[in-house]
Amino acid sequence: MLVSIYRYNPEKDTAPYMQDYEITIPGNRDVMILDVLALVKEQDSTLAYRRSCREGVCGSDGMNINGKNGLACITPISEATKGKMDKLVLRPLPGMPVIRDLVIDMTMFYQQYEKVKPYLENNTPAPAIERLQTPEERAKLDGLYECILCACCSTSCPSFWWNPDKFVGPAGLLQAYRFLADSRDTMTQERLAGLSDPFSVFRCRGIMNCVNVCPKGLNPTRAIGHIRNMLLTQQV
Amino acid sequence: MVNSVTNLGRSGVYDWVIQRLTAVILALYTLFLLGYVLATPDLTYDVWKDLFSCTAMKIFTFAALLSMCAHAWVGLWTISTDYLTSSAVVRFIFQLVCAGFLFTYLVWGFDILWGV
Ligand code: SF4
Ligand code: SF4
Ligand code: FES
Numbered sequence: 345m346l347v348s349i350y351r352y353n354p355e356k357d358t359a360p361y362m363q364d365y366e367i368t369i370p371g372n373r374d375v376m377i378l379d380v381l382a383l384v385k386e387q388d389s390t391l392a393y394r395r396s397c398r399e400g401v402c403g404s405d406g407m408n409i410n411g412k413n414g415l416a417c418i419t420p421i422s423e424a425t426k427g428k429m430d431k432l433v434l435r436p437l438p439g440m441p442v443i444r445d446l447v448i449d450m451t452m453f454y455q456q457y458e459k460v461k462p463y464l465e466n467n468t469p470a471p472a473i474e475r476l477q478t479p480e481e482r483a484k485l486d487g488l489y490e491c492i493l494c495a496c497c498s499t500s501c502p503s504f505w506w507n508p509d510k511f512v513g514p515a516g517l518l519q520a521y522r523f524l525a526d527s528r529d530t531m532t533q534e535r536l537a538g539l540s541d542p543f544s545v546f547r548c549r550g551i552m553n554c555v556n557v558c559p560k561g562l563n564p565t566r567a568i569g570h571i572r573n574m575l576l577t578q579q580v
Numbered sequence: 581m582v583n584s585v586t587n588l589g590r591s592g593v594y595d596w597v598i599q600r601l602t603a604v605i606l607a608l609y610t611l612f613l614l615g616y617v618l619a620t621p622d623l624t625y626d627v628w629k630d631l632f633s634c635t636a637m638k639i640f641t642f643a644a645l646l647s648m649c650a651h652a653w654v655g656l657w658t659i660s661t662d663y664l665t666s667s668a669v670v671r672f673i674f675q676l677v678c679a680g681f682l683f684t685y686l687v688w689g690f691d692i693l694w695g696v
Pocket of ligand 2: 490491492493494495496497498514515518557558559560561562564
């Protein structure tokens, strides 16, 4: 099978280029892209990519696979090639600076994440044991807390490409809503005030690329809609 | 919180509301004009002049004109901050040109409307 991979080593190369590899998959099985990368690495040990858990939990191996962002470890070849099993094109996640080969610099992504204060804030005295939630209140966090910060969504979002320093992006906004929706958080007003400018939330144009690629099946666009409604009901 | 002085409502929420509200006004105006043209078999100069001499129509037209300017400003401002990010000078010049055109349309439109 032909695998074409984006290569760039800033210490040696003046410009990025695509390198082709011909690999044989033992038993012609439908393995994951991460297994394909391991086979390529046996041929060429200079290839760099991130990976850790190899089961879609850590979020380190987000990359652009045949044009669509996804996690290499849980994307089978058949899915990436739409059943044709012919050719794989692997590139780093788009829109972010490349450190080397498939490894990108995620600083801007994390800065946006940090902006939304992704932790519980409560200014009431701490109870003796713990802050309780009803099962209904807890249910509101489903579909929000599961994010593994793989950046597949934000790096597929045109608004994030144009303004990665100003638009929080789908991943950050999903977390912003996760804490806005949490009954134990008391900083709702402050959180909303920090999001009401023309960029942080309102750069979302509802293109839904984020929903299309999220490997965990989450829906950032819906969360963004909820934030917008909260802002509207508060400020109109 | 990201600030911008050239943005119309100085807030994403206001811009969002302005954009939707003006879109509704523009849609109503377009539909009305379209309906009027279709429902009037012989549309002569006098009929057209009578329509625009009525104060209600002047108010409606002026509201549509204002909406067009606000709607276009929010949209063009967004475009300029999406695509003209490498140079603030280029972005500002683009915004000035847009503002110049919109202001001209507004005054010119007002002039035509009150000349009827
Ligand atoms: S829906 Fe919004 S956040 Fe998601 S990809 Fe589109 S513009 Fe980006
Ligand atoms: S929302 Fe989905 S795609 Fe985006 S960072 Fe979280 S897990 Fe990844
Ligand atoms: S290696 Fe952990 S998500 Fe793929």
